[in-house]
Amino acid sequence: MSTLLEMSGVSVSFDGFRAINNLSFQIGEPELRAIIGPNGAGKTTFMDIITGKTKPDEGRILYGDKGISLLGLSESRIAREGIGRKFQKPTVFEAQSVRENLAMALKNPRGPFDVLLYRKTRAGAARIEEIAARIGLSEALTRPAGELSHGQKQWLEIGMLLAQEPRLLLVDEPAAGMTPAEREKTTEMLVDLGRDHAVIVVEHDMEFVRRLNCKVTVLNEGSVLAEGSIDHVTGDPQVIEVYLGR
Amino acid sequence: MLRVFLAALLCAWLPAALQAQETAPGPAPDLQAILQQHQAEIAKPSRRTVGPAIEALAGSGLPGVPAFLEDWQNKEIYVREADGLFFRIDGSGDTVALLDLTTGETVAEDVPTDGLDQIKPNGGVRRVISEALVQFQLSDPDIDRRRDALDAIARNLDPDQLGPLRGSIAGEPDPALRLRKERLANYLVARFGDSTEARVAAIEALATDSSVDGRAVLSQILDTSVEVAQEVPDDVNLARVLEPGTDLPREEAYALMREAADLPPVLDPSGIRGLLETHVEGGKVGGLPIARLATRSGRLLAYDGLAAEGLVPERATPATVDAALASWTIYEAYDEEDSAVTDAARAANDSVQTRVAAGQAADLALDAVSLASIYFLAAIGLAITFGVMGVINMAHGEFIMMGAYTGYVVQLFIENYTVSLVVALPLAFAITFAAGVAMERLVIRWLYDRPLETLLATFGVSIALQQLAKNIFGTQARPLTSPGWLDGAWVINDVIQISYIRIAIFVLALLFLGLLLFILKRTRLGLEVRAVTQNPRMAASMGINPDRIKMMTFGLGSGIAGIAGVAIGLYAKVTSEMGSDYIVQSFMTVVVGGVGNVWGTLAGATLIGFLQKGIEFFNPSNTLAAQTYMILFIILFIQFRPKGIVALKGRAAGD
Amino acid sequence: MTRGFLAQNPSILWFIGLLGLFTLGVTVLSEAYGTAVLSTSFVKTLGKTLCLCLVAIAMDVVWGYCGILSLGHFAFFGIGGYAIGMWLMYARTEAIVTENLAAAVIPPTEAEVSDAIASQIFGVVGASEFPAIWAFAHSLPLQLAMVVLVPGLLALVFGWLAFRSRVTGVYLSILTQAMTLALSLYLFQNDSGLRGNNGLSGLQNIPGFEATPQSQISIAFFWASALALALGYVLFAWVVSGKMGSVIRAIRDDEARVRFLGYHVESYKLFVFTLTAVVSGIAGALYYPQAGIINPAEIAPIASIYLAVWVAIGGRGRLYGAVLGTVFVTLLSSWFTGGGAPDIDLGIYTIQWTDWWLVLLGLSFVAVTLFAPQGLGGLVDKLVRKS
Incomplete structure (x- = not known):
């Protein structure tokens, strides 16, 4: 397992409020990692920083085999480097069909002229079918994404994530709004992905995290409070303090 | 008395x-x-x-x-x-x-x-x-006659007046007039004094005088005439030597030399053409067939042929011109022969020019401040609605127009301009407040999640209102007369002056700045408005009714537009299109200043006001160009500060 | 692939079929080649409307599909008009000047000809020399290139600056409006090099075709406009279908999400903005020879807003909607303002539509935005779905 992403000494503040405070973090490839923390711990800002949406005030972020810095890169460039993100609230393009959503996410050249002159290929169609089957939306390919149920949208977004073929997956509360059966399936898929990708799962639900059975990082007030197995961190008095106390 | x-x-x-x-x-x-x-x-x-x-x-x-x-x-x-x-x-x-x-x-x-x-x-x-x-x-008991006499002297300075003027100074009872007499006497000494020492002393006293008359005296002393000579004579009071090509065009320099010496003329193409036409013989001119005269070189060749035969005067070739320019000197000589006097005058003039430049800068700054006040008044309502609701109100300009027409209509009923103004200001506020609330209830409320469509819908309202005003009031401008005490200008000196109306608008803008800051920072409504601006959902969950707040805010923003309309109408024309004259500048003010902040709008208005006046200063003849450059500047400015001068950060900024 | 593309978009065939029939119909009814039912000036009005439809579908692509409410596309339209107008005016004046100078005793030099043309064209603004921007005016091919290049470059530079700094939404609209205003203010100046508020005139006289009657010229331009509209329609239909269409509609709906999918959103916006600006320029270049005159007032921000109004009334996000809206509003507008609509006598007040048409338009526009955001196109869609 080699290190895929390394953040060190990253801080960011909004109008004097330090959302991320001297945060250091690393994840290898392949690895499945869960991030937990109370509200306002900086989980979302953490993901915003990695994906380039928020520029940190200080610190460095190195990514990939050559250790390129993500700091100066645009969101789209970071995405093309192989970092995929699934949002907490499912964000799919509701006016477009499931197939169009997946086709857009499919790993292909992203330049405007590449896209303009893009022709459908058999391999591409097959890949869409395969992903659709995996996320259980084979029957729904031609339906507008807006007609899907909440759970199905979550799946579609996971499907779009898969279609990008990223190396690092950032998954924000994947199981929210899912039925127990769907959660089960999601857990399996994440564990499965964690075997050959780097996957960061941000989750509130301890039970869900426990089932992922992976290393856990606890964030609090913008920095790492504890790191280790779920049993290790839940036994940490500081973590208990943060979650239950005061 | x-x-x-x-x-x-x-x-x-x-x-x-x-x-x-x-x-x-x-x-x-x-x-x-x-x-x-x-x-x-x-x-x-x-x-x-x-x-x-x-x-x-x-x-x-x-x-x-x-x-x-x-x-x-x-x-x-x-x-x-x-x-x-x-x-x-x-x-x-x-x-x-x-x-x-x-x-x-x-x-x-x-x-x-x-x-x-x-x-x-x-x-x-x-x-x-x-x-x-x-x-x-000058010694008449009637002060007005004395003043007239001084005006007459100032209009046309004459050495003979010095004696009588001096004689009347001691007996002058009015201090201001006495000062003026002394100054005039000083001008006379500076120009016509007997001794160099007296004149130099008088001129040095002028160094602190930036009045138009004082400057005229200096410039008369420094009058020059342009002379041409092979060498600058020793007995002239030389101002400077003019370099052809840099200080004056070469053609002009050559023309001056032709006055002094017998030199051939430089012929322009049409002159050559005219002379050639009169010498066409058998399809040839100067030995050349006409067909070859379709180029400049062909024509010159033909002309020189004619000149060699003596049929036309010789022309100056570039070489002739060069030689003349090299052998003659063009210089400016002072009409005043005494170089000590001109030196002193030049020094005094430099110092006066510095003062005048400083005065002009101050005048420009005052102009800019008054323009900024207008932009502030016009834009602040827009800034509030944009900041609180994210809504661009394209009809804002028409609310300004409604305010101005309110002022006009009130004047039709109330003869006394002061009273009518006192009535018109609150009435304009009330009318545009009501119009704003009505528009919010009827149109904007349904479009809160579609900002671009709000822009278009309010544009529809703007078209309708503008045409409605045209139908009611006609297309010609209507007068909105200011009360007499606002006529005239506050004259600080010959360089700096500012009209009372502009001061009044500045005061009005200050009042509104204060009022808005008070409303936003010190009242319950302001607290709620700020809460809704920063986080509408949270505000709603705390028992604030965002609907009511948005309605009130929109009314307030529109009401201020109405007041701005009255103010603008006082010095600009009231037409159905006046709103559209201000709307883009108002948008610019909001965009440059930053959304949702009174100080931002103030900063934006100040920047735009100063910028526009500054550009006009460099290119005074062309306000259109000034506006063009200003907009280009703003487009570039947005590149570096996309959120304006005063930007909200973090979650409140909504990104 | 083309076959597949057309098969997937049956509306294109419908549109081109109808446009072809319409063109034939107008030709048959025209003065020059038919029964003379339609006057030459009406043929010109129809031709101009086709050009407006072309700029409207460009507007629809940039706004309805890509979500950029540009208030500057009519400026690009105007620039196209100016670019072609410069050649038309130069070439025509050159012909006149050459004719005048031919009678002279001595043949004119090139400089004399050029000076005479310049003083002929710019005398009205008190100038007598060609500004630098007229450097290519003597050449039709170069000036045709300007029709495409100038709007394209302006859109490219402006768009690059604006999109790069992530100016979006109403901010972007205001910024495009500012650009339009700056351009029109600039052109209003006498020393802009384009004759200030006089604009360029006499554009209906096509150099080289002095002997051809206007009735025939009008039909030629009508055909050219119809052809350009058809080509533009196919081009844009192609752009907005398939994966490109998918991406730009996604940008309209949630551009941040598209970024996280790895698309460089700014490039796409820039592509769409520039392409539509170029098409707008071409539309303008076809429009103004039919209108005969172009002046800075044509470019004023209000014109670009009207363009948005047409597209909104026609129904955004469908190309035929833009065409429908443009035809509907412009023809209705000329009917009302041309005195075609009967006045309504209310007893105490008579509503004269020449005065009240804009009030009606403004209010109905508000109504459309509120109650029928899909516009006329939405109605058509409903009808098609029912049948």
């Missing part, structure tokens, strides 16, 4: 002074007697000969002299042909009464006009008379 007192004082003093003169030794000559000494010059005055007569009159110190001079000038003096005596007359028709010049008593009644000659001095003589009169007027 003061004037009456001074006049009384003067009346008490003047006779005493005159009496003092009368008691001087020697026989006191009678006015008529002096006139008789110069009978011919006065009865038939000419500019050349009248001098001694006037000198004698002025020098006599007799009390009746000024009145006589005036009447003489106004052709009211008559001469009796029989004995050559001078009289005023009373009555008209065939017979008149003769009045004594000194006492005003009737000397003879029913004198036939046949025996009388009216004296009609010509324009030149009248001018000489009025110059002589000046010295009397």
Whole structure:
């Protein structure tokens, strides 16, 4: 397992409020990692920083085999480097069909002229079918994404994530709004992905995290409070303090 | 009151002074007697000969002299042909009464006009008379006449006026007028003083005088004329040598040299063409066939052919011009010969120019501040609605227009402009407030999640309102007259002045800044507005009714637009299109300043106001260009500060 | 692939079919080649309307599909008009000047000809020399290139600056409006080099075709406009279908999400903005020879807003909607303002439509935005779905 992403000494503040405070973090490839923390711990800002949406005030972020810095890169460039993100609230393009959503996410050249002159290929169609089957939306390919149920949208977004073929997956509360059966399936898929990708799962639900059975990082007030197995961190008095106390 | 007192004082003093003169030794000559000494010059005055007569009159110190001079000038003096005596007359028709010049008593009644000659001095003589009169007027008891006399002197500086002017300074009771007399005397010394030292001293005193008159004196001393010579003579007071091509165009320099020396003319293409046309012979000109004359070089060749035959004058070739420019010098020489004087004047002029530049900068800054106040008033309502609701109200300009028309309509009913203004301001606020609330309820409320469509829908309202105003009030501009006490300008000196209306608008803008800050920071409504601006959902969950807040905010923003309309209408024309004149600038102000912040709008308005005036300063003839460049600047500015000068950060910014 | 593309978009065939029939119909009814039912000026009005439809579908692509409410596309339209107008005016004046100078004793030099043309064209603004921007005016091919290049470059530079700094939404609209205003203010100046508020005139006289009657010229331009509209329609239909369409609609709906999918959103916006600007320029170049005159007032921001109004009334996000809206509003507008609509006598007040048409338009526009955001196109869609 080699290190895929390394953040060190990253801080960011909004109008004097330090959302991320001297945060250091690393994840290898392949690895499945869960991030937990109370509200306002900086989980979302953490993901915003990695994906380039928020520029940190200080610190460095190195990514990939050559250790390129993500700091100066645009969101789209970071995405093309192989970092995929699934949002907490499912964000799919509701006016477009499931197939169009997946086709857009499919790993292909992203330049405007590449896209303009893009022709459908058999391999591409097959890949869409395969992903659709995996996320259980084979029957729904031609339906507008807006007609899907909440759970199905979550799946579609996971499907779009898969279609990008990223190396690092950032998954924000994947199981929210899912039925127990769907959660089960999601857990399996994440564990499965964690075997050959780097996957960061941000989750509130301890039970869900426990089932992922992976290393856990606890964030609090913008920095790492504890790191280790779920049993290790839940036994940490500081973590208990943060979650239950005061 | 003061004037009456001074006049009384003067009346008490003047006779005493005159009496003092009368008691001087020697026989006191009678006015008529002096006139008789110069009978011919006065009865038939000419500019050349009248001098001694006037000198004698002025020098006599007799009390009746000024009145006589005036009447003489106004052709009211008559001469009796029989004995050559001078009289005023009373009555008209065939017979008149003769009045004594000194006492005003009737000397003879029913004198036939046949025996009388009216004296009609010509324009030149009248001018000489009025110059002589000046010295009397300078000590006249009536302050207005003294002031007029000073104006007359200032209009046309003359060395002869120095004596009378100086003489009147000591007796001048009015301090301001006295100061002015001293300054005028100083101008006269500076221009016409006897000694170099006196003039230099006077000129040095001018270094702190930035008035138009003072600057005119310096520039007259520094008058130059352009001369051409092979070498600059030693005896001229040289200002500078002009370099052809840099200080003046080469063509002009050559033309000047042609005046001084016998040089061939530079012919322009049309001149050559004209001469060639007159020498066409058998399809050839100067030996060349006409077809070859379609190029410039062909024509020159043909012309030179003609010139060699002596048919046309020689022309200056570039080489001729170069040679002439090399061998002649063009220079500017001061008309004033004394170089010490011109040096002092130049130094004084530099210092004055610095002062004037500083004054102009201050004037420009005042202009910019007043423009910024207008933009602030026009934009602040927009900024509030944009900031609180994320809504661009394209009809904002039409609310400004509604305010202005409200002012106009109120004036139709209330004659007193002050009262009508006092009524119009709150009324305009009320009307546009109501219009804003109505628009919010009817249109904008349904489009909160579709900002671009709000923009278009409010644009629809804007088209309709504009046309409605056109239908009601017609297309021509309507007057919105400001009260009398707002007319005129506050004149600080000859360079800096600002009209009272602009000051009033500035004060109005300050008032609104204060009022808005108060509402936003110190009232419940303001607290709620800020809460809704920063986080509408959270605000709603805390029991604030965002609907009501948005309605009130929109009303407030529109109401301020109405007030801005009245203010703008006072100095600009009120038309149905006035809103669209301000809307883009208002948007710019909001965008540049940053959304949702009163200080941001203030900063934006200040920046845009100063920028526009600054650009106009560099290119004063062209306000269109100034606006073009300003918009380009703003487009670039947005590149570096996309969220404006005062930007909200973090989650409140909504990204 | 083309076959597949057309098969997937049957509306294109419908549109081109209808446009072809319409063109034939107008030709048959025209003065020059038919029964003379339609006057030459009406043929010109129809031709101009086709050009407006072309700029409207460009607007629809940039706004309806890509979500950029540009208030500057009519400026690009105007620039196209100016670019072609410069050649038309130059070439025509050159012909006149050459004719005048031919009678001279001595043949004119090139400089004399050029000076005479310049003083002929710019005398009205007190200038007599060609500004630098007229450097290519003598050449039709170069000036045709300007029709495409100038709007394209302006859109490219402006778009690059604006999109790069992530100016979006109403901010972007205001910024495009500012650009339009700056351009029109600039052109209003006498020393802009384009004759200030006089604009360029006499554009209906096509150099080289002085002998051809206007009735024939009008039909030629009508055909050219119809052809350009058809080509533009196919081009844009192609762009907005398939994966490109998918991406740009996604940008409209949630551009941040598209970024996280790895698309460089700014490039796409820039592509769409520039392409539509170029098409707008071409539309303008066809419009103004039919209008005969172009002046800076044509470019004023209000014109671009009207363009948005047409597209909104026609129904955004469908190309035929833009065409429908443009035809509907412009023809209705000329009917109302041309005195075609009967006045309504209310007893105390008579509504004269020449005065009240804009009030009606403004209010109905508000109504459409509120109650029928899909516009006329939405109605058509409903009808098609029912049948």
